[in-house]
Amino acid sequence: MSIDHDRLFKELISTFFIEFIELFLPTVANDIDINSIQFLPEEVLTDVTAGEKKIIDLLAKVKYREQETFFLIHVEAQSYTQQDFAKRMFKYFARLYEKYDLPIYPVVIFSFDEPQREEPKIHTITFPNLDVLKFEFAGIQLNRTSWRDYxxxxxxxxxxxxxxxxxxxxxxxxxxxxxxxxxxxxxxxxxxxxxxxxxxxxxxxxx
Known part of the structure; x- marks a missing residue:
């Protein structure tokens, strides 16, 4: 029986969300009120062109420390390499931003063993005379991370x-x-x- 690694990572991160943020995103951890964390209902996004449905792995609403300003943390667990993944992350970002109208901090944890090349984390749209878009997410690529550091x-x-x-x-x-x-x-x-x-x-x- 095959193992659903993405589901296991989702359960790990949702159970130990604060510890996950403290470990890999310490600056974000310092900025948020940990008592304000609210996991939002499961989101299903439909790609009409590709005829696919995507269930967002984890979406949390958090508040800045000592402020009344909220933002979202979107975490995706990716157990295999995928072409144009940064573009897909931008599409998720755009759909979620349209729905919630809140700033979004996108995070991806890459858990595959191979390849060990650095995965792209930026999606851009440019013209010779105009830079239209530069979208970037926080990428945590485990196979390029030294276990000794942890x-x-x-x-x-x-x-x-x-x-x-x-x-x-x-x-x-x-x-x-x-x-x-x-x-x-x-x-x-x-x-x-x-x-x-x-x-x-x-x-x-x-x-």
């Missing part, structure tokens, strides 16, 4: 996602075991006394 993070999202980060084949089995242990301990599923051998490189966190 080794000492006391964050369940880091523990869950380290195994999808840039790891050598020799390190992979041990890193996966360490990540599972850390994640389960944070959820109080394993007794604190249970341990696995330390990851290669110990807990230095160096890259």
């Amino acid at each position: 080794l000492n993070q006391q964050n369940p999202v880091a523990a869950a996602l380290m195994a999808k980060m840039n790891i050598t084949p020799e390190e992979r089995p041990q890193v996966k075991a360490e990540c599972l242990y850390r994640f389960f301990v944070k959820l109080h599923i394993l007794p604190p006394g249970y341990a696995v051998p330390p990851c290669q490189g110990g807990t230095t966190g160096g890259s």
Whole structure:
């Protein structure tokens, strides 16, 4: 039976949304009132031209700290590489902006193992004499992220996602075991006394 990775990532991020923002978007985390977070109902967008329907992975309404101004955080989990994905993200952005009329902070977490090239994060429309559009989203590409940089993070999202980060084949089995242990301990599923051998490189966190 195939695993719906996008659904698993969506559940992880929605369950640990604050921890996700703190880990990967610390500036945004500092700007928002964490008590104001409101997850909006599931959005289904229809692409009439392609005849496809898209369910938005996660959409949250948040308020700036000590202000009465709101904005949206839109998170997409992408488990495979896709041509013109930045263009698709812009279309999602435009539809959501039209509906809610609020500023939108778009985020994509790329979880595929291959390819390791940097994924495009910008969609532009330009003419020789006019720059019409430059749309950009925050991209988190796990296979280009060093797991060692997150080794000492006391964050369940880091523990869950380290195994999808840039790891050598020799390190992979041990890193996966360490990540599972850390994640389960944070959820109080394993007794604190249970341990696995330390990851290669110990807990230095160096890259």
